[in-house]
Amino acid sequence: MTAPFFFWFFAAIVVFGAVGVVAMRQPVHSALFLLLSFFGVAALFITLNAEFLAAVQVLVYAGGIMVLFLFTIMLVNIRRTAGQPYVHRQAGAALLVAFFLLAVVGGTIVASSRTSGLADAPADPAKLSTTTISRMMTETVDGKTVKTPVTEQVAGNSQAVAWGLYRDYLLPFEVASVFLLVAMIGAVVLGKRTMEHVD
Amino acid sequence: MNPSMASYLPILYFAIMAAIIPVAGLAAMSLLRPSKPTPTKLAPYECGVASPTEAFDHRFSVRYYLIAVLFVVFDVETIFLFPWAVMYHRLKLFGLVEMLVFLAILVVGYVYAWRRGALSWA
Amino acid sequence: MPFPAGDTLLILPELFLTAAASFVLLWATFVSRPRERGLAFFSIGALAATGLLLFVSARMAGTLPRSAFGGMFAMDRFGLYFKGILLLVGIVTILFSLRFISVSPYPGGEYYGLILFSTVGMLFMASGTHLASIVVALELMALSQYVLAGYFKRETKSLEASAKYFVLGAFSSGVLIYGISLVYGAAGTLSLAGIATAFTTAKPPAFLVIGIIFVGCGMFFKIASAPFHVWAPDVYEGAPTPISAFFAVGPKLAAYAIFARIFFVGFGPRAGDWSAIIAASAALTMVVGNVGALMQTNVKRLLGYSSIGHAGYALLGLLAYGDASGIGLWSILVYLLAYAFMNLGAFGLVILLESKGYAGESVDDFNGLAAKNPWLAAAMLVFLLSLAGIPPTAGFVGKYFLFSAAMKAGWFWLSLLAVLMSAVSLFYYFRIARAMYLVEGEGTLHWREEPAVSAAIALCAAGTLAMGILPGPFVQFARTCLLPFGP
Numbered sequence: 001m002t003a004p005f006f007f008w009f010f011a012a013i014v015v016f017g018a019v020g021v022v023a024m025r026q027p028v029h030s031a032l033f034l035l036l037s038f039f040g041v042a043a044l045f046i047t048l049n050a051e052f053l054a055a056v057q058v059l060v061y062a063g064g065i066m067v068l069f070l071f072t073i074m075l076v077n078i079r080r081t082a083g084q085p086y087v088h089r090q091a092g093a094a095l096l097v098a099f100f101l102l103a104v105v106g107g108t109i110v111a112s113s114r115t116s117g118l119a120d121a122p123a124d125p126a127k128l129s130t131t132t133i134s135r136m137m138t139e140t141v142d143g144k145t146v147k148t149p150v151t152e153q154v155a156g157n158s159q160a161v162a163w164g165l166y167r168d169y170l171l172p173f174e175v176a177s178v179f180l181l182v183a184m185i186g187a188v189v190l191g192k193r194t195m196e197h198v199d
Numbered sequence: 200m201n202p203s204m205a206s207y208l209p210i211l212y213f214a215i216m217a218a219i220i221p222v223a224g225l226a227a228m229s230l231l232r233p234s235k236p237t238p239t240k241l242a243p244y245e246c247g248v249a250s251p252t253e254a255f256d257h258r259f260s261v262r263y264y265l266i267a268v269l270f271v272v273f274d275v276e277t278i279f280l281f282p283w284a285v286m287y288h289r290l291k292l293f294g295l296v297e298m299l300v301f302l303a304i305l306v307v308g309y310v311y312a313w314r315r316g317a318l319s320w321a
Numbered sequence: 322m323p324f325p326a327g328d329t330l331l332i333l334p335e336l337f338l339t340a341a342a343s344f345v346l347l348w349a350t351f352v353s354r355p356r357e358r359g360l361a362f363f364s365i366g367a368l369a370a371t372g373l374l375l376f377v378s379a380r381m382a383g384t385l386p387r388s389a390f391g392g393m394f395a396m397d398r399f400g401l402y403f404k405g406i407l408l409l410v411g412i413v414t415i416l417f418s419l420r421f422i423s424v425s426p427y428p429g430g431e432y433y434g435l436i437l438f439s440t441v442g443m444l445f446m447a448s449g450t451h452l453a454s455i456v457v458a459l460e461l462m463a464l465s466q467y468v469l470a471g472y473f474k475r476e477t478k479s480l481e482a483s484a485k486y487f488v489l490g491a492f493s494s495g496v497l498i499y500g501i502s503l504v505y506g507a508a509g510t511l512s513l514a515g516i517a518t519a520f521t522t523a524k525p526p527a528f529l530v531i532g533i534i535f536v537g538c539g540m541f542f543k544i545a546s547a548p549f550h551v552w553a554p555d556v557y558e559g560a561p562t563p564i565s566a567f568f569a570v571g572p573k574l575a576a577y578a579i580f581a582r583i584f585f586v587g588f589g590p591r592a593g594d595w596s597a598i599i600a601a602s603a604a605l606t607m608v609v610g611n612v613g614a615l616m617q618t619n620v621k622r623l624l625g626y627s628s629i630g631h632a633g634y635a636l637l638g639l640l641a642y643g644d645a646s647g648i649g650l651w652s653i654l655v656y657l658l659a660y661a662f663m664n665l666g667a668f669g670l671v672i673l674l675e676s677k678g679y680a681g682e683s684v685d686d687f688n689g690l691a692a693k694n695p696w697l698a699a700a701m702l703v704f705l706l707s708l709a710g711i712p713p714t715a716g717f718v719g720k721y722f723l724f725s726a727a728m729k730a731g732w733f734w735l736s737l738l739a740v741l742m743s744a745v746s747l748f749y750y751f752r753i754a755r756a757m758y759l760v761e762g763e764g765t766l767h768w769r770e771e772p773a774v775s776a777a778i779a780l781c782a783a784g785t786l787a788m789g790i791l792p793g794p795f796v797q798f799a800r801t802c803l804l805p806f807g808p
Contacts, residue, residue, distance in 0.1 A: 046207055056278055064274040071267045105531055109503070112527035133289060154289070162282035166294050167323040171332070171390040172457040173279070174297065175445055177304040178339055179461045182438050184272050184308035185346065186468035188317045189431050190483070191265035293323070307343045314350035 006047050013040035025086070027073045031066065038062045049128040051157040131160035265317055276305055328389035331382055331396045334374040334404070335444050341367035342437035349430020357429035361419050364433040368411045368440065375404055392512045393454040394445075402654055402802040403447035403578040406661055410571045411440045413665050416777040417563035417672050425561075427472060435472075436567065439465035443575035450586070452501050452511040455579050456494075459543070462572060463490050469567070470560040482559025489542070489552045497539025503532030504587075513587035520590040530594050536583065537598055543576035546606040546632045554613070554625035558682075565621055566668030569628045570661045577635060577657060581650060585642055585804050592642050599639050600735060606633030607742040614749045619682050620671050623749060624664070627708060630746060631660055634723055634739055641726035647803045652726045654799040656719030659788055663707040663716055666781030670701045673774050687753055689762020698757045700782045705750040707785045710743045715788035722796070 017037030024030040038061045045054035088094075130153050137150045154163070165173055283290065283298050312318055329336075345364055379385065379401055386397030414436060422429045442462030449455035467490060471483025505511055507529035508519040519525070538549060545553040557565040588595060610630030617623035635656055641649030674686050691698035707716035720743065727736045788795050 052282060055281070060271070060274055060278055064271040068264075068267050068271060071264050075261060075264060105528075108531055109528045115526070135289075154286075156285065158282045158285050162286035162290070165279075166283060166286070166290055166297060168391050169393070169453060170297060170324070171393040172451075172453045174300060174304075175442075175454070175457045175461055176279075177276075177301040178438065178441060179457060179464060180272050180276060181304050181308040181343075182435070182461060182464050182468070184269060184305075184312055185431055185435065185438075186464060187265055187268040187272070188312055188315050189435075189468055190471055190474055191261065191268065192315060192317055193261075304339070304343070307347065311346055311350060314347070 007044070010040045010043040010047065013037070014044065028070070031069045031073060034069065035062055035066055038066070049157060051129075052161045055158075128160060129157050130155050131163045133163060262320065269312060269317065272308070273305075276302075324390055328394075330378055331387060331389045332394060333378045334371045335441055337374055338367060338371045338437060338441050338444065341371075342434050342441060345437060346430055346434035349428060349434075357423040358419065360429045360433050361415050361422075364437055365412050365415050367437065368408050368415070371444075372405065372408045375401060375408075388450065390454075392514065393451045394448050395450040396448065397804070398802040399582070399650075399654075399804045400448040400578070402799070403574060404444050406574060406658055407440060407443045407447065407571060410567065410574070410661055410665065411436060413669075413777045413781070414563055414567040414571070416773045417566055417665075417669055418561075419773045420771055421561065421563050421672065425473065426475075432469070432472060435465045435469050439469070439567075439571070443571060446575040447578045449579060450513050450582065452504070452513070452583070452587075455583070456498060456501065459497075459576075459579065460494060462575060463494070463543075466564075466568065466572060469564045470556055472564065473561050478559040479561065480559075482556045485552055485559075486556045493539050493542035493549065496535050496542075500532045500535025500537075500539060503528055504536065507532060513583060516587040517590055520588075525591070529591070533588055533591065533595050534598060536588075537595060537602075540576065540580045540583070541602055544573055544580065544632045544635075545629050546602050546636060547609040547629065548602075548605060550606065550609060550629045550632075553629055554617075554622045557625035557628075558619060558621045562621065562668065562672050562682075565624075566665055566672070569624065569664050569668065573628070573632065574657050574661065577653065581639065581653060582804060584639060585650065589642065596640055596642070599636055600732060603633050603636035603640070604735060604738055606630065606636065607739055611742045611745045611749075614746065617749070618684055620684055620686075620753065621668075621682050623684070623753075624667055624671075627746065627749070628664060630742060631664075631708075633742075634720060635660070637723045637727040637732070637735060637739060640732055640735070641730035644726065644729050647800070648722065648726045648729060650803050651796070651799040652719070652722035654802055655788075655792075655796055656723050658795065658799075659707065659715030659719035659785070662781045662784035662788065663704045663714070666700065666704040666778055666785065667708065669774055669778040669781065670697065670704070673697065673771065673778070684752055684756055687756040688760040690757040693762060697778075700778050701757060702754055703782050703785055705754050707789065709747050709750045713786070713789040715785045715792075718788055718792040718795075 014037050017033045017035075017040055020033030021030045021037065024033060038057060042054040042057035042062070045051070045057060132151060133154055134149060134151045137148050139146050139148065154160075279301065280298070283294060287294060341364070345360055345367075348363075349360060379396060382396050385401075386395050388395050415433060418432065418436075422432055439462050442458050442460075442465065445458035446455060446462060449458055467483055467487040470486045471480050473479035501511070504516065507525045508516045510516060510519065520529075541547075542549040542552075557569060560568060584592075584595060584599075607630055610626050610628070610633055614623050614626035614630065617626060635653055638649045638653035638656065641652070643649075671682065674690070687701070690701070703714060707714035710716045710720040712718075720739075724736045724739055727739070
């Protein structure tokens, strides 16, 4: 099995990148480590056959969100952070809480997926890379319109995502567009210095 | 390993090569070159132009940020178009109508941003 | 077509409101000097028309409850009850904002548009029966509110409120969605009915409990209950006052709608896992909210802490999930209606009392109000009595049923604590009453003659008194709006 090797390889990259983000003094370096982490996550999605999510990870996160991060870094005055102490006063307590949370949540998830057999059940990659479409086919037989149910297999992860997103998840999808509209309004309302009219 | 993952192996090889070549180049150079640094040699250099000696430290205009946020919103919108396009012929009229509704709502945002002058620099 | 065409009819009110919100937004940018009052009255008209459409589409839907869009959306009396109140909250908020926005240097189009978009999100929340549609609707509501909190962007306090609300809200959404992912891992579906079936038929893995706790934490943040309440007083203080009124009522009601639906319908079979957590948060919330309010001199902060306390009382209803009479749920419904009336009314008075260009935020600003304007003082007294839970007001009725629901469910010590904390709340509510009636004003008292705000306050006072004097019809109505649930 090569899959576990790729999982550990890319998981190591993700964790290495994440540690780099918090360990670097220069915010730009942190951002570059974050980029590495994003690419690692994208690779992990590919090993899980979630190719569409991998594309989203690269396009939106590594492409869009990263631009926002870099702009933010350029907007703030970096010089002022230069003399600040490297480790925050609460770092010890924060580390303790974080490890406690990791132990409880991680421990429970690992232990209970072992006992319930979820860990042993292999994920079915075919489920993500093909989708079964059942629909009514309309034909004209002997001058009459006949409707027959047909089932077909469509290959591809993006196709499977589309079939779920645009049919079962129609309502959240349309509400999401209103959400994006509000995001745009918010950006203009809060980010624009003056509100004027274009005539 | 399943076949669809195997199709990504060239990308992996490419990434590994892309990582090796610059590292190997730098390592080889540090072994071969003589090391005689002078202040002039160590100064930042960019295409023959004398570079500023101080690090770039003034802030960018906040206007860039507004453009960047709008870019991310449209970026996310594009992501939604992609799976729709690959299944367009199976989603049929239903898919077309729902995507038109989705885009109509975003056109409201586009017109709004334009009328408020968010797309002009002034 | 994956769905019957009739499904679209069920979301007609939401579709209409989205269109109206977009129209308000664009109208303001195309007219060179838009009349702010026109925008406001159009928005009020749109909210009222949405209410009418709600009625029409419920009638045309036939027998309720009806599920639509493959189990994403339900039209049922529980959702309709919340939607009715939420539309009323929207109308009152706009009445409060009329002058507030027109004298401010900020444009009205985006402001009213965002209130309407936020209301669209809340309406979808009230009807969401699938965790995906619930989360998207929740985020639509929340994002509009982050912007509204920072709408007065040249005032540092407003921006600070927005930043705090946004950062903490985004973090809590992350926790909520992480919890949902664990629930999905355990149940294999996101539909609430499907989750309930999955957990009654099979023994779920232990990490489900962690998922439920995380979903609970997300909910606790949205209703501002301890220990996730810290944002509330800061946000209420910093946001423009009409928006504080909106925040204190609208999002809380919508969050309670999804809280009850997720925990009763989806996690109902696992009630043993979550009742102790809710009880702990309820106890902590009642103490933190009421004790915290004791030390406040700013009325907006004081109302913020008091609303934390009220979130704690309402949690008691969730604990009575097991009672076959459904008292747990309908006592929450009755209480939230009372809460909407009395809280909006109290904030309305803060808006009316203006001093030095700002709303009358200090308790001292109420000094001598009774002598100058007995009607306003009397209205405030009604709201304060109701908030403290003294008959004959709506607050008493709401608390009475909530506390008896907790008693019936066997939570004696919690009911006792709730009564004790209500007594504590008398102290700080009485401080405002004392300022109005017993302290001499120093001639600094100002209030604006403003028909829109006065009308909204009168409406709230009438509602508070009507529910207090004649609780019967309200309770009867709430009892018909229950969720189909059962442990």
